[in-house]
Amino acid sequence: xxxxxxxxxxxxxxxxxxxxxxxxxxxxxxxxxxxxxxxxxxxxxxxxxxxxxxxxxxxxxxxxxxxxxxxxxxxxxxxxxxxxxxxxxxxxxxxxxxxxxxxxxxxxxxxxxxxxxxxxxxxxxxxxxxxxxxxxxxxxxxxxxxxxxxxxxxxxxxxxxxxxxxxxxxxxxxxxxxxxxxxxxxxxxxxxxxxxxxxxxxxxxxxxxxxxxxxxxxxxxxxxxxxxxxxxxxxxxxxxxxxxxxxxxxxxxxxxxxxxxxxxxxxxxxxxxxxxxxxxxxxxx
Amino acid sequence: xxxxxxxxxxxxxxxxxxxxxxxxxxxxxxxxxxxxxxxxxxxxxxxxxxxxxxxxxxxxxxxxxxxxxxxxxxxxxxxxxxxxxxxxxxxxxxxxxxxxxxxxxxxxxxxxxxxxxxxxxxxxxxxxxxxxxxxxxxxxxxxxxxxxxxxxxxxxxxxxxxxxxxxxxxxxxxxxxxxxxxxxxxxxxxxxxxxxxxxxxxxxxxxxxxxxxxxxxxxxxxxxxxxxxxxxxxxxxxxxxxxxxxxxxxxxxxxxxxxxxxxxxxxxxxxxxxxxxxxxxxxxxxxxxxxxxxxxxxxxxxxxxxxxxxxxxxxxxxxxxxxxxxxxxxxxxxxxxxxxxxxxxxxxxxxxxxxxxxxxxxxxxxxxx
Numbered sequence: 001x002x003x004x005x006x007x008x009x010x011x012x013x014x015x016x017x018x019x020x021x022x023x024x025x026x027x028x029x030x031x032x033x034x035x036x037x038x039x040x041x042x043x044x045x046x047x048x049x050x051x052x053x054x055x056x057x058x059x060x061x062x063x064x065x066x067x068x069x070x071x072x073x074x075x076x077x078x079x080x081x082x083x084x085x086x087x088x089x090x091x092x093x094x095x096x097x098x099x100x101x102x103x104x105x106x107x108x109x110x111x112x113x114x115x116x117x118x119x120x121x122x123x124x125x126x127x128x129x130x131x132x133x134x135x136x137x138x139x140x141x142x143x144x145x146x147x148x149x150x151x152x153x154x155x156x157x158x159x160x161x162x163x164x165x166x167x168x169x170x171x172x173x174x175x176x177x178x179x180x181x182x183x184x185x186x187x188x189x190x191x192x193x194x195x196x197x198x199x200x201x202x203x204x205x206x207x208x209x210x211x212x213x214x215x216x217x218x219x220x221x222x223x224x225x226x227x228x229x230x231x232x233x234x235x236x237x238x239x240x241x242x243x244x245x246x247x248x249x250x251x252x253x254x255x256x257x258x259x260x261x262x263x264x265x266x267x268x269x270x271x272x273x274x275x276x277x278x279x280x281x282x283x284x285x
Numbered sequence: 286x287x288x289x290x291x292x293x294x295x296x297x298x299x300x301x302x303x304x305x306x307x308x309x310x311x312x313x314x315x316x317x318x319x320x321x322x323x324x325x326x327x328x329x330x331x332x333x334x335x336x337x338x339x340x341x342x343x344x345x346x347x348x349x350x351x352x353x354x355x356x357x358x359x360x361x362x363x364x365x366x367x368x369x370x371x372x373x374x375x376x377x378x379x380x381x382x383x384x385x386x387x388x389x390x391x392x393x394x395x396x397x398x399x400x401x402x403x404x405x406x407x408x409x410x411x412x413x414x415x416x417x418x419x420x421x422x423x424x425x426x427x428x429x430x431x432x433x434x435x436x437x438x439x440x441x442x443x444x445x446x447x448x449x450x451x452x453x454x455x456x457x458x459x460x461x462x463x464x465x466x467x468x469x470x471x472x473x474x475x476x477x478x479x480x481x482x483x484x485x486x487x488x489x490x491x492x493x494x495x496x497x498x499x500x501x502x503x504x505x506x507x508x509x510x511x512x513x514x515x516x517x518x519x520x521x522x523x524x525x526x527x528x529x530x531x532x533x534x535x536x537x538x539x540x541x542x543x544x545x546x547x548x549x550x551x552x553x554x555x556x557x558x559x560x561x562x563x564x565x566x567x568x569x570x571x572x573x574x575x576x577x578x579x580x581x582x583x584x585x586x587x588x589x590x591x592x593x594x595x596x597x598x599x600x601x602x603x604x605x606x607x608x609x610x611x612x613x614x615x616x617x618x619x620x621x622x623x624x625x626x627x628x629x630x631x632x633x634x635x636x637x638x639x640x641x642x643x644x645x646x647x648x649x650x651x652x653x654x
Contacts, residue, residue: 180370180431183362183363184382186382195371198373198374199372277373
């Protein structure tokens with residue numbers, strides 16, 4: 001707003017909080033060191049390939065498959081997490097029951113647990129001879145060593161992101177809003193679907209974006225459960241490692257660059273939707 | 286629609302919030318529930334709405350027993366202090382929500398819903414703002430949206446919980462007058478809760494004064510102000526003075542002096558005298574009067590308020606005089622006599638405690654003229 005109101009663009013906006021220059025300087029330096037330099041190094045390396053070379057590497061069938069699997073499974077896992085994360089947050093916010101604190105603490109476990117441990121544990125469970133896998137096998141459902149297994153692993157690592165972003169917003173929901181819906185004749189189902197859930201949309205999208213981003217980049221847990229069959233259950237991060245081990249640096253950088261680009265586009269879209277909806281609902285009654 | 290509350294009792298845990306409350310609300314009436322916080326007024330409103338269920342007692346909507354009906358079935362309109370608008374919906378969607386969630390058998394067609402919502406927005410003077418979101422409205426506008434939303438379902442009764450409580454004084458006054466207009470035009474039976482006596486007296490047809498989970502008095506604003514039936518109402522509505530006096534042979538005595546007021550047919554003993562600061566007359570020379578030293582004098586709008594010290598044993602008394610009258614009196618000592626007053630007998634020997642429900646204060650009281 002301030003930019004629009006001033007006739008001339010000024011680098012420093014007058015503000016009651018001092019230290020804008022210093023704070024922005026520190027921020028930019030830090031961001032440059034931690035994020036921009038490594039990423040631009042990546043782009044610089046891949047730009048050395050030349051366009052046709054680059055496209056050939058990217059459009060290689062195995063690469064395309066790996067990227068599809070990575071983004072596809074991450075997307076499905078984020079959708080699943082969005083649904084169950086909201087349900088879990090709902091239970092944690094709305095009900096009182098013995099063991100609630102324990103469950104609340106357990107939600108954070110995927111943050112802390114080494115992802116390889118999670119991957120091995122999940123593989124043991126879902127393998128055809130595992131506890132869950134042996135139950136699913138007679139039904140003809142195979143989870144471990146298929147893309148479904150990747151989704152399971154990504155659901156595991158992404159769950160806390162949705163729960164922890166939605167939970168505080170849910171706690172803030174005014175009881176009066178629900179009562180208002182009830183006085184207007186809305187039943188419980190209508191109140192939840194038309195009043196409560198839409199209000200959680202911005203937070204839900206944030207959680208979705210975080211879980212999705214985490215899923216795209218996840219490596220440790222997936223490689224154990226995926227089976228890593230090329231063209232079928234091989235994720236892009238693994239393919240990058242394989243190319244590196246083959247000393248095929250151009251291919252590795254090309255895949256990485258495409259991942260970077262796609263992730264950036266998708267996060268940008270999600271963030272745009274989010275800030276749009278947040279602008280609408282902010283400081284509302 | 287007529288609403289009857291019969292012997293309602295509500296306990297939260299073991300704490301009684303309402304104790305045996307009965308109230309008849311006439312159809313088309315605008316009625317105020319007035320009381321200090323904790324008096325149970327909001328609980329009563331929420332019980333009528335069905336947002337709480339009574340521990341005991343019945344609520345009738347017309348001839349129908351509504352007590353066992355859910356909130357949704359009661360078809361009421363409720364306006365919350367903090368608006369409780371749906372912030373992800375436009376103003377229009379907020380107002381039409383109540384019609385849209387109806388089962389398809391009772392739901393009007395979409396065009397009809399839209400037309401009715403727009404009509405209501407016109408009624409609350411918000412035409413043209415239907416595409417806005419609540420966040421883009423001022424507090425007063427939000428409360429008007431909330432009212433339109435509540436009226437959209439054609440409620441049996443409109444219930445407002447401190448509707449102007451969150452607004453600033455200017456907007457509040459404006460909305461108050463405007464609510465009265467809306468009520469006169471639409472004729473909904475309306476109950477509103479407030480702790481602001483000015484609001485209650487100005488707006489309502491009848492006022493219900495509540496205290497400690499019970500109804501103290503129900504009456505028109507005039508009745509409430511001019512004929513309070515209990516010390517609590519005397520003290521809560523408007524300004525009042527309260528003096529501990531004794532009755533002896535039909536005369537009222539302050540300590541060892543008669544104050545020139547007679548209460549015939551009253552048994553001797555201790556009592557409390559209540560009178561309003563403006564219901565007094567000044568007298569020259571004191572043969573039976575109240576007299577005190579002026580300790581403070583303030584000009585408030587068109588009157589001058591004098592604070593008088595009647596002696597150490599008594600709380601200071603405030604009287605109101607026309608300014609010219611006040612300046613002509615002797616400034617150090619003022620003698621006066623209440624022109625309108627009321628006596629309440631003490632309950633047992635609890636001296637200052639206002640007597641409540643059990644003691645039928647009105648029976649014992651005598652009113653001066």
